[in-house]
Amino acid sequence: MTSPETEAQPRRQDTTAREERAHRILDTAAELILRWGYDKTTIDDIARSAGVAKGTIYLHWKSREALFAALLRRDRVAMLEEVRHALVSEPDGATPRALFRHLALALMGRPLVKAALLGDTEVLGKLIRLKPKVQTSAALRSLSGGYLRTLRDHEAIRTDLSPVEQANVINATLYGFFVITPQMPDDHRLTDERLAELLAETLHRALDSGRTLSPEQTQAIARATLAFLDETLGLAKERLRLSLSTTDLGKDYAR
Amino acid sequence: MTSPETEAQPRRQDTTAREERAHRILDTAAELILRWGYDKTTIDDIARSAGVAKGTIYLHWKSREALFAALLRRDRVAMLEEVRHALVSEPDGATPRALFRHLALALMGRPLVKAALLGDTEVLGKLIRLKPKVQTSAALRSLSGGYLRTLRDHEAIRTDLSPVEQANVINATLYGFFVITPQMPDDHRLTDERLAELLAETLHRALDSGRTLSPEQTQAIARATLAFLDETLGLAKERLRLSLSTTDLGKDYAR
């Protein structure tokens, strides 16, 4: 017997090849959106550049918007993984400071994520212009939530500032460094590494409690930091999965 | 003898009344530009609201653009004077930290100066859109120049960061606090006073050398801080004077 439809997995041809194609399409989309911006990047362009027919793209995503959502999400996951990798290789261990530094550095190398964070209409065009709502995504929310509290509980950061105040400082500083960079006069421009270092140091000085931590506490902080990162990463991965799965061409991409 | 034209001052009627009228016009312009934005605020509107004829406005400024330049400059001078006043009344004396705090607070109360600083096209419209050049005005330049060096020389601020790096930190942080504020979710919003305090403290921690200064050094810092402020203020006043003098309807308003 051939047992035609009792397959657990709905048999689809070469799942790997499908995924590869999806990524190829996203690669092309990334290239085009960075060159021409969202508004001027058409599905036809992407299909042609990726060497597939237009219809094929709609076998992967239900709309143009969904494709770009997937693109953004993929980039975000890649960035977070990059951060995670750098963080575990960090000699000092996973300190908040190291987290900020690697996060900043990774962000600078991801123009798409950066554009999304800054709400850059130049690149993201109407994708943003029409919904400037959810920008401050769940990431920062959850950051100002759980992680900050944990750091406070361990007295790794100051307790004389409320979590809301600390979130403001973090947001503002992070944001400021990214907005100001491209518009500094040439003779004031620093390397990405230096900027990331300065940003991390500024936040460190702004928030650090200054007290010397016991090895146990340091360990706990490192664990919490990685846990926070993994949580964020997991969430981002889940979102990405939704954006890539064929079965579920969900219509919700709230960033 | 009536000595008709040997008067030293070219006799013009009631200089005071003229100035008052100029300010009344600027007041109306300020109100209108904040309500409707630069693009939608017409000379006719201003004239009508200020109770003068359109021609009269052109007795004060040679163009619409010149009028708004005067407006910006007047606001900047007022803001700097406000800062100066707050700074000399400061119990701690004129520390850089107090300077930043008062500057931030004053800035928050001056939507026009803030809009100019942030390049807010919503308010300033084409006035900015056409010349996004000179934005980072001479103020910040001279700040990163003379004043920072003085602070370094007195070892009031760290010497392990270059002036350029310090300028980046200051710019980014300042900028970040202002950009992020309006777009924070409601439950994360702080008062202007608290924000200014946080900003000043963040910069203080980021830049301060941490060493205890002798009374003489403190004095020197205070003097330098006030001197810097006065220098900036003097420059701003000079610019404003050019924007208000009838004799010289100069065409240069490079911010």
Add this chain to the structure above:
DNA sequence: AGATGACCAAATGAGCGCATTTGGTCATAC
């Protein structure tokens, strides 16, 4: 002289028609 507002050239903006493009579908081919 100082102030005014009618006046004008230029800019702006709304509306319209038309050609092209674009996102998305689906009958067809493999």
Add this chain to the structure above:
DNA sequence: GTATGACCAAATGCGCTCATTTGGTCATCT
């Protein structure tokens, strides 16, 4: 089942017109 591209309704962009508005001037009045 999978991929394709011809196909279509809708959107976009462009050129144009026409009416209104607007910045700026200047003859006139005070």
